[in-house]
Amino acid sequence: MSVVxxxxxxxxxxxxxxxxxxxxxxxxxTHHLVLPRIHxxxxxxxxxxxxxxxxxxxxxxxxxTRRRAAITADPGADxxxxxxxxAAAGVEAHEASEPGARLSGDLLPHLGVAGFAMMNVxxxxxxxxxxxxxxxxxxxxxxSAAIALPATAFAAQPFFRNAWGALRVxxxxxxxxxxxxxxxACGMSLFEVAFGGAHAWFDAALALTFFLxxxxxxxxxxxxxxxxxxxxxxxxxxxxxxxxxxxxxxxxPVAEIAIGDRLWLAAGGRVPVDATLLDGPVQxxxxxxxxxxxxxxRHPGAxxxxxxxxxxxxxxxxxxxxxxxxxxxxxxxxxxxxxxxxGRFRSLADRAAGIYTPMVHIVSALAFTGWLVATGDVRMAxxxxxxxxxxxxxxxxGLAVPAVAVAATSRLYRAGLLVKSDTALxxxxxxxxxxxxxxxxxxxRTLLVPERASDAQRRVLRALADASSHPLxxxxxxxxxxxxxxxxxxxxxxxxQGVRAVWNGQPVSLGRDGPGxxxxxxxxxxxxxxxxxxxxxxPDAAQAVAALHGMGLKTCMLTGDTAANAAEIAQSLGxxxxxxxVGPAQKVDLVTELRAGGETVLMVGDGLNDTAALAAxxxxxxxxxxxxxxxxxxxxxxxxxxxxxxxxxIAIARRARRRILQxxxxxxxxxxxxxxxxxxxxxxxxxxxxxxxxxxxxxxMNALRGMRQ
Amino acid sequence: MNxxxxxxxxxxxxxxxxxxxxxxxLRSKQYDDPEGDAARVLLDED
Numbered sequence: 001m002s003v004v005x006x007x008x009x010x011x012x013x014x015x016x017x018x019x020x021x022x023x024x025x026x027x028x029x030t031h032h033l034v035l036p037r038i039h040x041x042x043x044x045x046x047x048x049x050x051x052x053x054x055x056x057x058x059x060x061x062x063x064x065t066r067r068r069a070a071i072t073a074d075p076g077a078d079x080x081x082x083x084x085x086x087a088a089a090g091v092e093a094h095e096a097s098e099p100g101a102r103l104s105g106d107l108l109p110h111l112g113v114a115g116f117a118m119m120n121v122x123x124x125x126x127x128x129x130x131x132x133x134x135x136x137x138x139x140x141x142x143x144s145a146a147i148a149l150p151a152t153a154f155a156a157q158p159f160f161r162n163a164w165g166a167l168r169v170x171x172x173x174x175x176x177x178x179x180x181x182x183x184x185a186c187g188m189s190l191f192e193v194a195f196g197g198a199h200a201w202f203d204a205a206l207a208l209t210f211f212l213x214x215x216x217x218x219x220x221x222x223x224x225x226x227x228x229x230x231x232x233x234x235x236x237x238x239x240x241x242x243x244x245x246x247x248x249x250x251x252x253p254v255a256e257i258a259i260g261d262r263l264w265l266a267a268g269g270r271v272p273v274d275a276t277l278l279d280g281p282v283q284x285x286x287x288x289x290x291x292x293x294x295x296x297x298r299h300p301g302a303x304x305x306x307x308x309x310x311x312x313x314x315x316x317x318x319x320x321x322x323x324x325x326x327x328x329x330x331x332x333x334x335x336x337x338x339x340x341x342x343g344r345f346r347s348l349a350d351r352a353a354g355i356y357t358p359m360v361h362i363v364s365a366l367a368f369t370g371w372l373v374a375t376g377d378v379r380m381a382x383x384x385x386x387x388x389x390x391x392x393x394x395x396x397x398g399l400a401v402p403a404v405a406v407a408a409t410s411r412l413y414r415a416g417l418l419v420k421s422d423t424a425l426x427x428x429x430x431x432x433x434x435x436x437x438x439x440x441x442x443x444x445r446t447l448l449v450p451e452r453a454s455d456a457q458r459r460v461l462r463a464l465a466d467a468s469s470h471p472l473x474x475x476x477x478x479x480x481x482x483x484x485x486x487x488x489x490x491x492x493x494x495x496x497q498g499v500r501a502v503w504n505g506q507p508v509s510l511g512r513d514g515p516g517x518x519x520x521x522x523x524x525x526x527x528x529x530x531x532x533x534x535x536x537x538x539p540d541a542a543q544a545v546a547a548l549h550g551m552g553l554k555t556c557m558l559t560g561d562t563a564a565n566a567a568e569i570a571q572s573l574g575x576x577x578x579x580x581x582v583g584p585a586q587k588v589d590l591v592t593e594l595r596a597g598g599e600t601v602l603m604v605g606d607g608l609n610d611t612a613a614l615a616a617x618x619x620x621x622x623x624x625x626x627x628x629x630x631x632x633x634x635x636x637x638x639x640x641x642x643x644x645x646x647x648x649x650i651a652i653a654r655r656a657r658r659r660i661l662q663x664x665x666x667x668x669x670x671x672x673x674x675x676x677x678x679x680x681x682x683x684x685x686x687x688x689x690x691x692x693x694x695x696x697x698x699x700x701m702n703a704l705r706g707m708r709q
Numbered sequence: 710m711n712x713x714x715x716x717x718x719x720x721x722x723x724x725x726x727x728x729x730x731x732x733x734x735l736r737s738k739q740y741d742d743p744e745g746d747a748a749r750v751l752l753d754e755d
Contacts, residue, residue, distance in 0.1 A: 065741070
């Protein structure tokens, strides 16, 4: 068996498991999993072979484009074991509540019909243009009509529907001139053909439909990608929880939990709903809620909030608020209000359409009345008006934005950034100031390994750090990655105290000196070390900030921490402006103040105390490890990799905006030539076909041109 | 111009064939997972 070359999957699936084969889903899938990090054929095989060997699963099929797996099993089966099996195979998976959006489903048949009809009619038109006359020309025209009329009747339906929807409430949108052009072109051509006229516009009507549909399909793909990114993030919330029932612990969807239910939570689990603690004491990591990295100790009877992480455990809880009433959801609603206050951003496409739509109508109406007054010939005037309408119709304009946006978004996606809003790219391109949150985003608190410790003592320290899920211990263990841990006996972790164990008959411990003492102490037999704790930069923070400075962006830092700590971090990063000791509300005020001062602000933050500021900023980015609420408030989420992705993301967004403006310029210059020609009555179907196709193709080519430079 | 009587139906027939092929690709869900299909080519069939 050949192993697919993919560095991310170097571990690869076991060859034996591969022999189990994969099954196509023969029946409707019952469960869906989100697989945010899969990216190659090796990943597909790992997931499918792992899932098909799990008992209870009848079929599993991976969709790499949407990073999802569809699974057929018994309805109501618990996906917990599947997710654990995938985790054991090295694949991150989350349960998705619904199948997810399909990629540009229902417009494709319309696009296909328009494309094939256009090519056939265009072929017939070539014969007319090259000089077919009299009965031959009429015959070719009639055949064109026979293809074009049913084809437009089907393919242009999306435009007709939208135009009718707008007209019914007495409004104009882009689809009104489009529908008008298509209908008039077909109607007038039919009339001309019936009376043996020289010009038929069937090919133009179809080309118009085809190019505009192409723009729509791209646009729809973009929106669906953004929507499915939002869905994927929603799947990261805890979707299941163990409820204590008379029969024992049963895994249930969070939505089924009612107030008063008793819940069981393992160490490291996230509290799913607001609840009262029934046993303990327990260490709770509230960093996402408060931005402070030090865990707090909670005793039985204390209130826990949804989103907090239980570090020691297991614990039992009683639910006190569920669904929309939880603290987390209430904060999300506050964020929604802040987003509303941000004001509606008018995208480049909207602004272009706002200028363009009335202009198309006015120019063709003027052409019609002008020719009517000058010649008194209604047929002639109508022909000129239709030619103008077709030529000015925003073919290239409809493609200018979506083609670029699709190219840029998919490039960001490959770089590990999820774009959640369809206007995020344009807003990101305009930022001039980057505001960072400190704790969690740029820096973290770590314990230093004592320098005087011997090799054996380091190995004991590593083993003790491994035994706890406290974030400080995790980082300590990571800094001792090269040291092999020793085997400990009788490991016991006490909330708020630390880890104790026995090694070679002597007691060892890592934890606080006493209740409430500030220092962390490592005891190994008779030796006793005080561990210094320092605030360290995240590994790539310096590089990320330097890259932003290199692009000419200003940087600021907002933090709830003390001024001394903040200044030290800011200085080592070269960040000029620092505001220390600010709460969530002040963060919003500062961001709003900066924007009022004429700066366009990009907010980068991960904590719940940042969410309102994220929503208030022009654009916002959240690291993937951030709390759900922050990820929901942010426009862009960094899924893989870290802060170093920010500078390239801004560069891509700027390039995309430049590309969009170039496309507008291309479309406008075609129109600058074509409109006078059409209004003066020189436009023939041949000229329209050439102008329309070349401008659309140039615009698409320009968009697909490589995004790196 | 008699040749048109043969050629036009011919070209129409070919066009319809292509359209039918396109409808078939839609029906058999070949646009659902373009990236996955590209990757699956690299896998050995068991």
